[in-house]
Amino acid sequence: MxxxxxxxxxxxxxxxxxxxxxxxxxxxxxxxxxxxxxxxxxxxxxxxxxxxxxxxxxxxxxxxxxEDMALDHQEEFVGSLAHTVATRGAGESALTAMRHAFETAVAAQNPVAGFAGPDFARMIDDSPTLSVCLRSLHDRREEALTDALAQATGSATADISPRTAAALLGAVHRVLFRRIQELTLAGRTNDDIAQAVADEAARAFDMLEPALGDYAVA
The missing domain is CATH 1.10.10.60 (Homeodomain-like)
Known part of the structure; x- marks a missing residue:
């Protein structure tokens, strides 16, 4: 029964x-x-x-x-970088894992990476409220990344190293996200944007290699 x-x-x-x-x-x-x-x-x-x-x-x-109705994948966005660190492969640094994850996202033209289409990009760009909300999501994502890096390196969250590393890695992702938005608003197709951003992302991540190439290796 x-x-x-x-x-x-x-x-x-x-x-x-x-x-x-x-x-x-x-x-x-x-x-x-x-x-x-x-x-x-x-x-x-x-x-x-x-x-x-x-x-x-x-x-x-x-x-x-x-604004939650317009940006309804917030938790996925906020946790994305931390998840990449937590699931990196053996012998892989946080930087290498993030580079590979971003390459995969660009190849897939993932909306979480910024490939949301011209109408959506314009909606955010035209709205002060949504623009502020997006900046807040970037901040939250960086905070989650700080926690993940602290755990990965056995450091305290308040330690300057995970906070600095998260700030550098978060900044590159902010720049690339904004770049995808800019090219979208300029009328470029997703295929064109993916090709352009893949090259630009490689240069951006290369700039971090001297500082973070050996940081948080699994």
Whole structure:
């Protein structure tokens, strides 16, 4: 009897979670469509609720901040560099791991690396709120990277070495992210951008090699 109840509950729980994910994605998609069409600052929560066919309170339950609807892969972005350090291969430095991860992201034209398309890039560039939010995400990503480097080297998080290394590595990623945005806004295709940024990224990472080539080797 107990097993039958458990079996019955599990599909219901899975169905509810699936429905929640669908609703969240629907709200995010409709919000982004409106932000692109009429501007982030100009779009209201009420308009998003109407477009998604949900109550206004439902929108705010899923997204307490309006900018979270536009930048809805925040945790993946914030944790990306730290994850690269944590999963680097034996004998691989943090710098080498990040170089390889960025090369892979560019080759795949990954949106988390900045390949989000002209409409999305323009939406962020035109919005002071989203621009500030993006800078905050870069800051949070650097903080997470500091923690990962401290753990990888057995250092205290407050130690200057992991903080400096994270600042240098984070700065290169900020520059390259912004470069992808600039080329996107200039009307370049993703294929052209990937080719240009791959060459520029190689030069940027080479500049860090003397300082970080042997740092945080697994």
């Amino acid at each position: 107990g097993n039958e109840t458990s079996t019955a509950v599990e599909p219901m729980t899975g169905l509810r979670e699936s429905k929640k994910r669908e609703t969240r994605q629907l709200i995010s998609d409709q919000a982004t469509r409106l932000f692109i069409a009429q501007g982030f600052e100009e779009t209201t929560i009420a308009e998003i609720a109407v477009a998604a066919r949900v109550a206004k309170k439902t929108v705010t339950n899923y997204f307490p901040r309006k």
